[in-house]
Amino acid sequence: MMGVFLPGTWETNTGADETRAVGLLAPVATTLAERYGGDFEFRFPAYAAAAFDGMAYGDSKDTGVAAARRVIGDAATRCPATKFVLAGYSQGADAMGDVAASAGCSGDPVSADRVLAVGLIADPRQGTAGGKLVGPQVDGQGIAGPRDSGFCALSAVTAEICATGDKYCATNATENPITAGIGQALTQAGVEHNDLASALTTDLSTADITELPTAVEQLGSTSGTELGSATKTVTDSLGSLAALGNWVEDNPSARARLDQAADGTAEKAAAGILDGLRESNIGAALDSLAQVGLRLAETHAADTAAATAAQAADSVTPLTDAVTSTESETIAQAAQVLAVLKPSVVFDQLMNVVDHGLEFAVDIPALVDALNRMLGVLGDPATDIPGKVRALHGVIGEVNTLFEPLVALADGVDLHTVSRLIAMIPDTTGTAQVASILVGLLANLDVKQLASQVGRLQENVWALAETIAAGGDLLAIGARLLEFAPTALGFATLAVQTLTGESTTSSDTTSTDIASAARTLVASAGGGQDGADAVGQLLSEGLEAVEFLLSGVHQDYGNYVVDSDGRTAVVWLTDWFSNRIRQVVVVR
Known part of the structure; x- marks a missing residue:
């Protein structure tokens, strides 16, 4: 049997x-x-x-x-x-x-x-x-x-x-x-x-983290065939780890998750490996290792190859120290943590986009209305200076508040990647496709710059309001308002055009604009906040299931x-x- x-x-x-x-x-x-x-x-x-x-x-x-x-x-x-x-x-x-x-x-x-x-x-x-x-x-x-x-x-x-x-x-x-x-x-x-x-795969298949210190040590103590073998092992491991390290640097939330782990855990050990990776000169090490391979192929270049290999070993000392200072069993567990770090973080980002993206989609009509009112205030010759300042003070505050979900949505997230991932969700209702289009359109916005502009506009109009309240010179205030108005007008005009696809210089409109995509997304689940919540539940259900699958x-x-x-x-x-x-x- x-x-x-x-x-x-x-x-x-x-x-x-x-x-x-x-x-x-x-x-x-x-x-x-x-x-x-x-x-x-x-x-x-x-x-x-x-x-x-x-x-x-x-x-x-x-x-x-x-x-x-x-x-x-x-x-x-x-x-x-x-x-x-x-x-x-x-x-x-x-x-x-x-x-x-x-x-x-x-x-x-x-x-x-x-x-x-x-x-x-x-x-x-x-x-x-x-x-x-x-x-x-x-x-x-x-x-x-x-x-x-x-x-x-x-x-x-x-x-x-x-x-x-x-x-x-x-x-x-x-x-x-x-x-x-x-x-x-x-x-x-x-x-x-x-x-x-x-999109969710981290290729650590060639990275043997537990054996890396031994292979690095061999770089400085072996020659010939053994040196060639050690060079390949270290090169493969460093290449895979460097790619992951670069991704982590671009995704601060990934590192934050590991830093919050308790001492002695695999997650904390993974953070230590990333620290050692960042403190090492991986580029120099890989360059040296490439030279070792060339030298080994040359006649009478063994000494040069060994010296170059030793330089590579010195370049990654912080990384090997991080590995050797932790028990091998914990390091093996840390390697598994690093292997699934990317998919788990990406799904956190997806959920962040779902949560805040739907909130922003629902708020877009109110945002467009607030921006149009802002344009109306700026262009109204019948309103006096104090009236303009009071009106702008209120409406720019609204705009700032309505932009907050977008800022939260884009914080540390590659929206282009998220858009592609949402589009890949099998969904016969078409909801995921609409959500993908909306996120893709938002990805083309410079959200940080947008938020910064709104913040500066709000600070400027608040300063004008405080000056008026303190009995300041209306002529001086009017002059400052004239300086402020073109910037505010340009921002509001561009924002409305971006959201709606309308243009003041052309009769053409974009085939799909942010406001239209948002309306379709909300309407696909019945409209209103209830509709947005239903869409969110639909997407969340799918994403949570995949996270379960990935976690094992x-x-x-x-x-x-x-x-x-x-x-x-x-x-x-x-x-x-x-x-x-x-x-x-x-x-x-």
């Missing part, structure tokens, strides 16, 4: 020892091995088990399918009498479920009569025809949708376990169409065809009780596999 157990995301890697039990399913394998001794053998296929940390989920899953098929196929060919139990958790369940469906429906990579049982925990394709749900009922199917083929001949022996509330394996597509759509989009293979996945967070299946006997998912699966083995196989 052989048990093939496919681990979940980050529980294994392509270089793992396949004879070693790892992750959630490890107790199942080791307990069966203890019960049946030499009659039972297990394997944990080594595959990428990644998600947005150098490889898109769908591509990683494909490596899991290939690894499982290889292990099962080789054993089936080598030992024609061997029977199998197959299991997978999370991403591993996704891949192993596909393998089981293939075996049940086509006999590949092994015929169905040789498979004793299939157990899938937290399968994103839960709901596939033939699979039997064990434990409490859940609402909906897996986030990636069920397999079209079903399990065919393996239906009677395929068990699915999904915890209540685990969106990964239980999403109601009718009530949550966005969640289901995003899940299906993100679980597809092929990063080149999946812009949403690639599932219920604690090691403690999740599935039956009246109090057995957990892991214990139940172990007992069920054992019972199936006893029923079908004569054990020595």
